[in-house]
Amino acid sequence: MIRSETARNILNFLLFQTGWLVCVLYPGLLAAGVVVLFLIVHFILVSQHRWVEAQFIGFGTVVGGVLDGIWFHTGVLADSTGDVMLTPIWLVAIWAIFMTTLCHSLQWVGRKRWLPWVLAPMAGPFAYWSASQLGAVELPMMNLSLVALALGWMVVFPLLLLVRNALYTELAS
Numbered sequence: 001m002i003r004s005e006t007a008r009n010i011l012n013f014l015l016f017q018t019g020w021l022v023c024v025l026y027p028g029l030l031a032a033g034v035v036v037l038f039l040i041v042h043f044i045l046v047s048q049h050r051w052v053e054a055q056f057i058g059f060g061t062v063v064g065g066v067l068d069g070i071w072f073h074t075g076v077l078a079d080s081t082g083d084v085m086l087t088p089i090w091l092v093a094i095w096a097i098f099m100t101t102l103c104h105s106l107q108w109v110g111r112k113r114w115l116p117w118v119l120a121p122m123a124g125p126f127a128y129w130s131a132s133q134l135g136a137v138e139l140p141m142m143n144l145s146l147v148a149l150a151l152g153w154m155v156v157f158p159l160l161l162l163v164r165n166a167l168y169t170e171l172a173s
Contacts, residue, residue, distance in 0.1 A: 001047070001048065002045050002046065008046045008104060009104050009105040009107075010105070011041075011042075011045060011046055012042065012100055013101070015038045015041060015046075015097065015100070016097050016100060016101050016105065019034065019035045019038045019094065020094055020097065020098075020127070022034045022035070023035060023091070023093055023094050023136070024130070024131045024134050025134060026090075027090040027136045028090055029089055029090075031090045031093065032093035035090075035093035035094070035096060035097050036093070038097055039057075039096060039097065039100070042097075042100050046104060047103075049170040052170045052171060053103055053171060056102075056163075056164055056167075056171055057096055059163065060095060060096075060098075060102070060160050061095045061099060063095075063160065064092075064095030065087045065091070065095055066087075067152055067156055068087040068091050069087040071148065071149070072087065074148075075140055076139075076141075076148045077138070078137065078138040078139075078140045079137060079138065080138070091137075099160075102160060102161065102171075103164070109161070110161040116158040116161055117154060119157075120153040120154055120156075120157035120158065121150035121153055121154040123153070124149055124152070124153030125149035125150045125153065128149050
């Protein structure tokens, strides 16, 4: 494990950003496999509470995967086929690698109670919009999709931080 908190946060940020980009540029099983490798690196070099953090990541990955599934089924998100039955594995992988940031490089967001409510409705939709610009997903009704994503992230992001602080206290800031 890396001893320096700054170095751990930088590595965590780089693993997340690279994982997101790989998944968006090459959506599929291979990209999800790359994220699994990144998660292994994360647990070896970054995580200080591996078992607890793995549980939190699992929780958030399920929540995020279900949320993305709802967005596909309601038409907020789409793919080129229009036949998404389950959340694509590469999107689930993005949720898994994203969850690592809530304990490390994005942990600072939870230090101010109001910040998640302001940041999430902008940052979440921006990530989906960026993915749509790179061809990974579609936002069929652009404005409505962005509003729905903003509302969803305004609920889910603070909820994930609340759960982290209440149930996974070792990971709280």
